[in-house]
Amino acid sequence: MTSLTLCCSRRAIAANAYVNGNWRFIQTLQRRQQLQQQQQCGRHCAAATATAAATTTAPKTNANIGAFTISTRNMSSCSSQQLVAVDESRRFMIDCFMAVKVPEENARAQADLLVAADYRGHFSHGMNRLEMYINDLAINSTNGAAEPQVLKETPATAWVDGCNGLGAVVGNYCMDLAIKKAKTVGVGWVCAKGSNHYGMAGWYAMRAMKQGLVGMSMTNTSPLMAPTGAKEAALGTNPLSLGAPASNSDQFLLDMATTAVAVGKIEIQNRKGAPLPDGWAQDPNGNVTNDAKLGFATGCLMPLGGSELTSGYKGYGLGAMVDILSGVMAGAKYSTQVRKWTHAGANSAADLGQVFIAVDPNCFAPEFEERMTDFNSRLRNTTPTDPKKPVLLAGDKEKNNMKAVDAAGGIQYLENQLKTCAALAEKLKIKPLSFN
Numbered sequence: 001m002t003s004l005t006l007c008c009s010r011r012a013i014a015a016n017a018y019v020n021g022n023w024r025f026i027q028t029l030q031r032r033q034q035l036q037q038q039q040q041c042g043r044h045c046a047a048a049t050a051t052a053a054a055t056t057t058a059p060k061t062n063a064n065i066g067a068f069t070i071s072t073r074n075m076s077s078c079s080s081q082q083l084v085a086v087d088e089s090r091r092f093m094i095d096c097f098m099a100v101k102v103p104e105e106n107a108r109a110q111a112d113l114l115v116a117a118d119y120r121g122h123f124s125h126g127m128n129r130l131e132m133y134i135n136d137l138a139i140n141s142t143n144g145a146a147e148p149q150v151l152k153e154t155p156a157t158a159w160v161d162g163c164n165g166l167g168a169v170v171g172n173y174c175m176d177l178a179i180k181k182a183k184t185v186g187v188g189w190v191c192a193k194g195s196n197h198y199g200m201a202g203w204y205a206m207r208a209m210k211q212g213l214v215g216m217s218m219t220n221t222s223p224l225m226a227p228t229g230a231k232e233a234a235l236g237t238n239p240l241s242l243g244a245p246a247s248n249s250d251q252f253l254l255d256m257a258t259t260a261v262a263v264g265k266i267e268i269q270n271r272k273g274a275p276l277p278d279g280w281a282q283d284p285n286g287n288v289t290n291d292a293k294l295g296f297a298t299g300c301l302m303p304l305g306g307s308e309l310t311s312g313y314k315g316y317g318l319g320a321m322v323d324i325l326s327g328v329m330a331g332a333k334y335s336t337q338v339r340k341w342t343h344a345g346a347n348s349a350a351d352l353g354q355v356f357i358a359v360d361p362n363c364f365a366p367e368f369e370e371r372m373t374d375f376n377s378r379l380r381n382t383t384p385t386d387p388k389k390p391v392l393l394a395g396d397k398e399k400n401n402m403k404a405v406d407a408a409g410g411i412q413y414l415e416n417q418l419k420t421c422a423a424l425a426e427k428l429k430i431k432p433l434s435f436n
């Protein structure tokens, strides 16, 4: 069994390796490291172990890398931050990907996605995920050089095999194909199997919006959401996005997990040593928990809406919808078939299903963008309950975050994230991340 250790030690968890086909070795080693660390942490350290998927198959070593160091994530309650320039964050991530033999173009595509998430304030899907991608690439459970292939095509649709490539590589390819079709026949609907974690669902909707199209994207993910009334997870956080362009560079961009929150937000709460709000996660008995460590260790998030009393079954239904349109429709893994994924990487290909939809609004009533601007202002101009907090539209928070990053001159990363980066730089023998 692989494990995640959630602990406040100042020392990075000792790295170790998948050596000579001995995958079990890592697991034993990780367990030993966790024990040692719990002892070292003393009373400041509340260690929790999240038991993840049973490992049945040993992964292949990456011929390019040989024995690679796999670390488990060391989560601190320390929440001090450092400022990192956006370009430096991108540079660091590109270097990391290229160090595990990802071709430069693919490395840039994946890094652009991750840095955009941090820039937009979705830290759960930015550099926070880097180590997981690197570990997957290093043990060959993701193919960084893969090129997606079209399996079946009509003027408006395509079924694509992502060939186990990086999520952004598969996602960009599929959305670009959907855009091309929408520009030709009004709509493009592309389903991908054989994909990997593709980060922010909104990234792909934005790609369509840049072309004046309405964009949508959804992906299934590793099981983490308990169906309403269940003690165990059977759906992922399964995000969906809808982007609609408006005039004067305005837009509506809904980009959301169908769980109450993305799992990364539980990780972030835990890293800050902060409690979880009600309705985010369950304990092993299926009750709501406010304990971030327990919530993360249990691995059972609540659907959007929370419990049955607060209509959580609607979020459960939306999560199922995403899986039907992505996993089931694409012939990819779905529901509990999807592998578990931890910071140590995973031992098999993810085979995620994803869907990318582009629609040309000009196929319908004229002046869509003008009406969108009016629509947006009608929502934003409603009377706020708190006069100091204007009513927002989907995408506004992220825009505000980007403005704040620009004003600050960089992205504020938590100290613990920077420690993970320092450890990665050492392992991969690349230039460390610079911060102010």
Ligand SMILES: NC(=O)c1ccc[n+]([C@@H]2O[C@H](COP(=O)([O-])OP(=O)(O)OC[C@H]3O[C@@H](n4cnc5c(N)ncnc54)[C@H](O)[C@@H]3O)[C@@H](O)[C@H]2O)c1
Pocket: 122, 124, 125, 197, 198, 199, 200, 201, 202, 219, 220, 221, 237, 238, 239, 240, 253, 254, 255, 256, 257, 258, 260, 261, 262, 263, 265, 391, 392, 393, 394, 395, 396, 397, 398
């Ligand atoms: N690839 C994956 O496996 C995966 C899984 C889950 C989530 N994600 C991504 O994680 C990111 C975070 O997801 P999340 O659900 O935690 O997002 P969130 O809850 O922060 O925001 C969801 C949406 O609500 C909007 N919003 C936020 N506050 C608002 C307000 N006050 N008024 C109006 N609109 C508001 C945001 O603009 C956003 O569109 C997303 O980019 C999502 O795609 C990815």
